[in-house]
Amino acid sequence: xxxxxxxxxxxxxxxxxxxxxxxxxxxxxxxxxxxxxxxxxxxxxxxxxxxxxxxxxxxxxxxxxxxxxxxxxxxxxxxxxxxxxxxxxxxxxxxxxxxxxxxxxxxxxxxxxxxxxxxxxxxxxxxxxxxxxxxxxxxxxxxxxxxxxxxxxxxxxxxxxxxxxxxxxxxxxxxxxxxxxxxxxxxxxxxxxxxxxxxxxxxxxxxxxxxxxxxxxxxxxxxxxxxxxxxxxxxxxxxxxxxxxxxxxxxxxxxxxxxxxxxxxxxxxxxxxxxxxxxxxxxxxxx
Amino acid sequence: xxxxxxxxxxxxxxxxxxxxxxxxxxxxxxxxxxxxxxxxxxxxxxxxxxxxxxxxxxxxxxxxxxxxxxxxxxxxxxxxxxxxxxxxxxxxxxxxxxxxxxxxxxxxxxxxxxxxxxxxxxxxxxxxxxxxxxxx
Numbered sequence: 402x403x404x405x406x407x408x409x410x411x412x413x414x415x416x417x418x419x420x421x422x423x424x425x426x427x428x429x430x431x432x433x434x435x436x437x438x439x440x441x442x443x444x445x446x447x448x449x450x451x452x453x454x455x456x457x458x459x460x461x462x463x464x465x466x467x468x469x470x471x472x473x474x475x476x477x478x479x480x481x482x483x484x485x486x487x488x489x490x491x492x493x494x495x496x497x498x499x500x501x502x503x504x505x506x507x508x509x510x511x512x513x514x515x516x517x518x519x520x521x522x523x524x525x526x527x528x529x530x531x532x533x534x535x536x537x538x539x540x541x542x543x544x545x546x547x548x549x550x551x552x553x554x555x556x557x558x559x560x561x562x563x564x565x566x567x568x569x570x571x572x573x574x575x576x577x578x579x580x581x582x583x584x585x586x587x588x589x590x591x592x593x594x595x596x597x598x599x600x601x602x603x604x605x606x607x608x609x610x611x612x613x614x615x616x617x618x619x620x621x622x623x624x625x626x627x628x629x630x631x632x633x634x635x636x637x638x639x640x641x642x643x644x645x646x647x648x649x650x651x652x653x654x655x656x657x658x659x660x661x662x663x664x665x666x667x668x669x670x671x672x673x674x675x676x677x678x679x680x681x682x683x684x685x686x687x688x
Numbered sequence: 689x690x691x692x693x694x695x696x697x698x699x700x701x702x703x704x705x706x707x708x709x710x711x712x713x714x715x716x717x718x719x720x721x722x723x724x725x726x727x728x729x730x731x732x733x734x735x736x737x738x739x740x741x742x743x744x745x746x747x748x749x750x751x752x753x754x755x756x757x758x759x760x761x762x763x764x765x766x767x768x769x770x771x772x773x774x775x776x777x778x779x780x781x782x783x784x785x786x787x788x789x790x791x792x793x794x795x796x797x798x799x800x801x802x803x804x805x806x807x808x809x810x811x812x813x814x815x816x817x818x819x820x821x822x823x824x
Contacts, residue, residue: 450767
């Protein structure tokens with residue numbers, strides 16, 4: 402049986418851990434609010450842009466390099482993970498899924514673009530080719546990251562270096578749920594126009610002209626998509642961290658309860674033992 | 689027919705304005721244009737410049753740069769890269785941006801030209817909208 406001294410030491414240590422996880426949970430909650438605000442604030446722009454693009458794409462026969470389908474099969478797979486750990490199964494689930502897909506040859510000729518330290522560390526020791534990695538983007542995500550990465554993907558695509566670009570990330574569904582999402586970014590699949598009666602049939606006047614507008618809309622659309630993915634992943638990361646740190650805090654609490662119980666038992670047993678010793682010692686003297 | 693326009697200005701960062709107005713003037717790619725309620729549907733790309741809207745006798749201006757505007761009979765939606773209200777503009781910063789861009793413009797290559805001209809236009813617009821003197 403452990404001594405009471407050992408037990409108090411362990412209880413103190415678990416309490417320390419609990420304080421840390423609790424603080425991390427609070428910080429994650431605050432960061433989650435900010436990340437969610439970023440998602441919400443960016444949404445009107447993204448929604449309007451995709452509505453306008455759907456409209457234009459619907460009404461023009463124009464082709465554009467970013468819409469071109471090629472059968473080459475050379476693919477960039479963009480993996481968006483986090484820079485920091487301690488966020489539950491956030492990274493593990495995503496990375497495992499991707500590794501499984503890669504091993505099953507879902508994309509026979511894929512190269513990886515990894516965003517986030519966790520994915521970078523993971524693929525460093527595996528045999529998949531990594532063409533580009535970023536280890537400090539997710540920690541200080543800004544509104545310039547989407548356009549920057551988007552421009553990089555578009556350049557690789559239009560120059561013919563790759564034939565498709567896919568992106569894999571954790572989509573923020575709710576605080577308790579993140580969904581692994583793997584979708585195609587390039588060539589652009591124009592969003593389907595809403596069949597809403599109010600606007601059906603509106604034919605726009607284009608200024609300067611439809612081709613020019615399409616050429617300006619498409620890159621903006623890609624940039625916005627990438628930015629949306631990054632924001633989503635950042636929000637999902639904080640949500641995941643908040644939940645897992647909440648669970649850790651609860652577990653620490655249960656452990657403290659169990660240890661305190663054991664401590665009390667041990668203490669009582671020690672006292673009882675001493676009493677017995679004294680009593681039997683006194684009896685021995687009296688006899 | 690609608691007698692008011694529902695104006696919405698959104699940027700990648702946030703929704704900047706959502707108001708009902710009487711008239712909007714946009715810095716279209718082919719020059720400034722006025723939009724009144726009942727305008728036929730139009731899509732245009734935007735240049736850097738001032739966006740003005742009129743609500744009764746109240747006039748409000750914004751400095752916008754880049755992006756698109758969707759005009760419908762009762763609605764104008766502006767998707768701008770940048771949209772700033774006069775109160776948010778840092779005139780001193782705009783001035784130094786303007787100077788820097790003009791400096792670079794002197795020996796700019798062809799590909800830089802567009803970007804720099806836009807930067808100059810934006811800085812000028814910012815100063816103008818913020819109430820500083822016109823710089824043209």
